[in-house]
Amino acid sequence: MWHESQELLEQFVGTELQDTTDSLGDEQRRELWQLFVAIHDTWGSDAARPEEMDSRWREFIHEKCVHSPSYLPVYRLACRLFGQLRRVHGAQMYDYLFFDPEVSADPLTELYRVKKLVVDEFIRVYVSSGGFRAYGGKNYGGFVSGSRFRSQRPYRTFEGKQ
Amino acid sequence: MSNRDSNYQCVIVGSGVAGAVVAQRLLEADPKTSIAVIEAGPRVPLKDRRRWWDFVSTAENPYEKYHDLALGRENQSVGDETWVFQESRLMGRGGSTVHWGGWALRFKEEDFQTCSRTGRGADWPISYDELEPYYGLAEHLLGVSGKAEDSHGKVNPRRSSEYPLDAFPFVVADRPMIHAFENEGISYGHMPMARFRKCMTTGTCRYCPFGARFTAAYMWDAMEANPQYENLRMFPDSPCERLVCGDRRSVRAIEIRDPKSGDISRIEAEKFVIASGSYESPKLLQRSESQYWPSGIGNDFDLVGRFLISHPFLHVRAAFPSNANRWNQELDFPTLMSRHYDSPDEQPQGKLFLFKDRSRPSLDLASMMINGKRRVEINRASIGPMEFELQGFMEEFSNFDNRVTVGEGRNRAGMPQTKVNFSRNTDFRDRAATRLAIMERIVRIMGAKIAVSAVRTQRGDHAASTCRMGSSPADSVVDRNLQVHDVENLWICSNAVFPTGAAVNPTLTLTALATRLGDHLNGLRRAS
Ligand SMILES: Cc1cc2nc3c(=O)[nH]c(=O)nc-3n(C[C@H](O)[C@H](O)[C@H](O)COP(=O)(O)OP(=O)(O)OC[C@H]3O[C@@H](n4cnc5c(N)ncnc54)[C@H](O)[C@@H]3O)c2cc1C
Numbered sequence: 001m002w003h004e005s006q007e008l009l010e011q012f013v014g015t016e017l018q019d020t021t022d023s024l025g026d027e028q029r030r031e032l033w034q035l036f037v038a039i040h041d042t043w044g045s046d047a048a049r050p051e052e053m054d055s056r057w058r059e060f061i062h063e064k065c066v067h068s069p070s071y072l073p074v075y076r077l078a079c080r081l082f083g084q085l086r087r088v089h090g091a092q093m094y095d096y097l098f099f100d101p102e103v104s105a106d107p108l109t110e111l112y113r114v115k116k117l118v119v120d121e122f123i124r125v126y127v128s129s130g131g132f133r134a135y136g137g138k139n140y141g142g143f144v145s146g147s148r149f150r151s152q153r154p155y156r157t158f159e160g161k162q
Numbered sequence: 163m164s165n166r167d168s169n170y171q172c173v174i175v176g177s178g179v180a181g182a183v184v185a186q187r188l189l190e191a192d193p194k195t196s197i198a199v200i201e202a203g204p205r206v207p208l209k210d211r212r213r214w215w216d217f218v219s220t221a222e223n224p225y226e227k228y229h230d231l232a233l234g235r236e237n238q239s240v241g242d243e244t245w246v247f248q249e250s251r252l253m254g255r256g257g258s259t260v261h262w263g264g265w266a267l268r269f270k271e272e273d274f275q276t277c278s279r280t281g282r283g284a285d286w287p288i289s290y291d292e293l294e295p296y297y298g299l300a301e302h303l304l305g306v307s308g309k310a311e312d313s314h315g316k317v318n319p320r321r322s323s324e325y326p327l328d329a330f331p332f333v334v335a336d337r338p339m340i341h342a343f344e345n346e347g348i349s350y351g352h353m354p355m356a357r358f359r360k361c362m363t364t365g366t367c368r369y370c371p372f373g374a375r376f377t378a379a380y381m382w383d384a385m386e387a388n389p390q391y392e393n394l395r396m397f398p399d400s401p402c403e404r405l406v407c408g409d410r411r412s413v414r415a416i417e418i419r420d421p422k423s424g425d426i427s428r429i430e431a432e433k434f435v436i437a438s439g440s441y442e443s444p445k446l447l448q449r450s451e452s453q454y455w456p457s458g459i460g461n462d463f464d465l466v467g468r469f470l471i472s473h474p475f476l477h478v479r480a481a482f483p484s485n486a487n488r489w490n491q492e493l494d495f496p497t498l499m500s501r502h503y504d505s506p507d508e509q510p511q512g513k514l515f516l517f518k519d520r521s522r523p524s525l526d527l528a529s530m531m532i533n534g535k536r537r538v539e540i541n542r543a544s545i546g547p548m549e550f551e552l553q554g555f556m557e558e559f560s561n562f563d564n565r566v567t568v569g570e571g572r573n574r575a576g577m578p579q580t581k582v583n584f585s586r587n588t589d590f591r592d593r594a595a596t597r598l599a600i601m602e603r604i605v606r607i608m609g610a611k612i613a614v615s616a617v618r619t620q621r622g623d624h625a626a627s628t629c630r631m632g633s634s635p636a637d638s639v640v641d642r643n644l645q646v647h648d649v650e651n652l653w654i655c656s657n658a659v660f661p662t663g664a665a666v667n668p669t670l671t672l673t674a675l676a677t678r679l680g681d682h683l684n685g686l687r688r689a690s
């Protein structure tokens with residue numbers, strides 16, 4: 001978190017950066033989880049279910065909230081924004097967030113920042129938590145695939161004659 | 163000017179693997195040894211879950227603040243060939259192994275005799291045989307996974323010990339290249355990798371969440387936590403400004419410059435080990451001018467900082483029209499390599515060490531989603547053209563005019579910036595073309611279409627030879643025991659002492675040399 005995301009975060013939350021308690025409400029947590037599930041519904045497959053990624057996702061959110069710079073204010077704002085967007089776009093809200101170029105058009109808007117710091121980061125976490133499997137492969141950057149000493153290889157290997 | 167603490171038995175300048183190994187060796191022999199470790203950079207948080215998640219979720223460089231800035235903002239490259247400093251070393255506790263790849267290969271026997279065999283470069287004053295037992299120790303220390311035999315069943319270089327861990331199996335995407343090697347009778351093998359048993363193949367090796375890739379910082383963690391090593395002191399954020407001589411034959415103290423205030427403090431010691439990397443080690447000697455050494459310590463023959471080399475990086479990128487099995491690299495390091503052209507026959511042209519790119523084939527699924535690609539488009543891309551690269555390091559011969567000196571201004575860690583004057587040898591282009599021709603032939607046999615075949619801009623990751631080892635001050639800076647010629651209590655431990663760089667990565671050889679130096683210093687202590 002040293003370049004663009006850091007800058008965005010700093011501009012965005014200003015003095016609240018020092019808030020390091022993981023005090024997301026249940027409602028907010030549910031709203032964020034819904035976003036994660038929507039990513040799965042849009043791009044995933046049964047090869048990896050979001051329920052299997054739940055503990056990883058929770059650890060991610062926890063780490064982002066309790067350590068500085070805290071994402072708590074960003075997540076709170078995202079939840080507020082999603083509420084507003086849902087009123088405008090209804091069931092199409094995620095389609096709008098994921099595919100409408102307008103969302104990323106203006107770096108000065110809250111929407112742009114939420115897309116970068118919340119939606120895009122969730123996508124990366126989703127893919128590395130197993131979402132990549134929908135497109136083939138056994139392992140992917142960020143996926144804790146396991147030890148090479150297990151009989152089940154943690155990645156697709158070519159044993160050849162070597 | 164203030165004096166910090168007291169008088170130490172040994173001062174080590176630089177907390178990279180070289181400094182860490184020497185310190186560990188001294189402390190193992192006598193846990194009460196008093197050692198001051200002087201490190202210009204700060205402590206780098208490692209195995210930190212939040213930082214790891216930041217890396218996974220933003221894909222941004224986790225070490226940006228410990229690196230040199232881009233040219234134009236820091237350092238000067240003044241030769242015909244641009245020299246890239248950024249990301250070519252890391253300034254912080256643990257040094258450059260905090261961000262290294264962990265490829266851990268031994269040099270071969272003939273690498274120690276480059277000049278005798280080719281008439282170029284220099285010979286090492288020590289042989290492979292002398293270093294061989296230390297290579298074994300180094301492989302255990304770094305936790306190297308490997309397989310001794312190549313595909314032709316040969317073990318070259320000779321070895322007296324097994325690798326401590328089994329090799330990583332090849333990734334499935336290595337297959338077409340393996341077939342091409344076999345068709346051409348080219349021997350190949352598993353890339354020896356410094357990865358401990360606990361590696362979980364997470365594939366974020368730049369920032370390992372488990373500490374499964376060796377870094378010298380973990381050695382310091384263990385040493386600093388060892389209650390027996392009560393006289394070990396680490397001074398981070400403490401750039402060493404110069405060495406102070408007591409007379410021509412000895413160094414008495416080092417001076418440290420506070421990066422914020424500019425205040426100078428002094429630490430005295432009996433012995434001094436400069437383990438500051440291939441840029442800073444010569445710069446420190448150059449800056450340490452005195453009545454005893456008017457051109458800097460060990461620099462009467464104007465050799466300090468000269469003969470700079472690093473590996474030219476060759477790459478041939480190509481693509482297959484489709485990727486029906488959706489292959490991708492699946493690991494963050496290469497598994498396939500070949501030392502077939504890293505042979506005595508190839509030495510006059512520049513030995514060639516081949517490996518398959520660690521990051522191709524790949525599809526950045528998350529970026530495609532972030533950029534609004536639909537499932538069907540990503541699916542199509544995942545079975546679409548499959549890009550890969552055959553890459554190689556080429557051995558380069560050192561040249562007197564290629565040099566590191568003190569640059570203008572200071573860097574972010576408070577050290578003087580670096581000026582590099584680097585130009586290619588006149589026959590480099592022709593020799594590189596013959597190497598690229600070998601690589602292109604292999605790729606053509608694979609049946610892939612070549613898109614790029616080139617030498618990349620020169621990076622300093624494997625910078626070496628700037629305080630080279632030799633038998634006399636007229637041709638070298640340090641002797642076979644890494645002692646600066648004519649200075650009884652000063653040693654350099656760095657890739658800077660390599661007379662030649664061979665074709666493979668340097669750090670296993672450096673670790674072996676550092677272990678040997680530790681033993682040498684212990685021997686001196688016993689003798690006195
Ligand atoms: C991106 C990258 C990948 C690499 N991958 C591999 C690989 O896979 N295999 C391999 O064999 N090699 C690899 N290398 C090379 C490897 O990192 C180096 O060979 C090795 O780390 C050098 O160790 P060192 O201890 O000599 O120097 P460093 O690790 O650079 O440590 C020197 C330390 O000294 C400190 N220092 C310097 N000057 C002063 C001063 N004046 N005062 C106080 N402190 C000072 C610096 O801050 C630094 O921490 C890689 C390098 C890079 C850049």
Ligand code: SF4
Pocket residue numbers: 357360361362363364365366367368369370371372373374375494
């Ligand atoms: S693959 Fe790399 S990041 Fe993952 S556990 Fe192994 S060393 Fe660490």
